[in-house]
Amino acid sequence: MKPFTASPYYDFFDSFLLGLKLETFFKGSEACIMDVVYGIDDFFYLKNNISDFKWKSWEAPIMNLSKSLSGNWSSALVDCATMGTNAYSYAQTKYTQFGSNIGNFIMSFLFNLMGSALKFKSIFDEIQADIKNQNYADIANQYGRMIRIMLDFDPMETASMQKASENFDQFLETFSEEDLLILGQINDEDGFKTIDAIRNKIKHFKDILTLN
Numbered sequence: 760m761k762p763f764t765a766s767p768y769y770d771f772f773d774s775f776l777l778g779l780k781l782e783t784f785f786k787g788s789e790a791c792i793m794d795v796v797y798g799i800d801d802f803f804y805l806k807n808n809i810s811d812f813k814w815k816s817w818e819a820p821i822m823n824l825s826k827s828l829s830g831n832w833s834s835a836l837v838d839c840a841t842m843g844t845n846a847y848s849y850a851q852t853k854y855t856q857f858g859s860n861i862g863n864f865i866m867s868f869l870f871n872l873m874g875s876a877l878k879f880k881s882i883f884d885e886i887q888a889d890i891k892n893q894n895y896a897d898i899a900n901q902y903g904r905m906i907r908i909m910l911d912f913d914p915m916e917t918a919s920m921q922k923a924s925e926n927f928d929q930f931l932e933t934f935s936e937e938d939l940l941i942l943g944q945i946n947d948e949d950g951f952k953t954i955d956a957i958r959n960k961i962k963h964f965k966d967i968l969t970l971n
Contacts, residue, residue, distance in 0.1 A: 762800035778903025785845035794835035871912035
């Protein structure tokens, strides 16, 4: 049985982390993640040694287990505790930037989504192209990018909100009737809603957010 780092799943996981760039948010994340990854490898090595167990090599599984416990998994406890502490500190500092107000936090989050709408459209286009080209590692990378864009945002001033609103309007204009069909053909009494109707609904929701 191959270890995790020798499997294609590791390539997907590594590409996802490259897109996410977790280390830019809080230090120690890379060390923690790699400790766990290599610890998983140790598990596969141990399983292989147990499967191939022979009395003349009885010490191999024991050496494997002790190496794993004293090596990667013991390091993981320290590194992941450091990562958790840094993540908590980062979250506290970030939340105070919003005046420790959940309303400001949610508003900034929503306007960040609208302001990043064109980026999301670009990511979705990349994913569609990757699916056609069977470039699955880059698909994982694009999902990592998308999550990073969603979660990495700052408190928004009035001018920034206006810019986000303009970007979101541009994003709505990029949709076509074909996009609507892909989204699911939302039925009504006339057959299905036009894309203009959906745009108006979203703009109405955006206006409510702006007024509040």
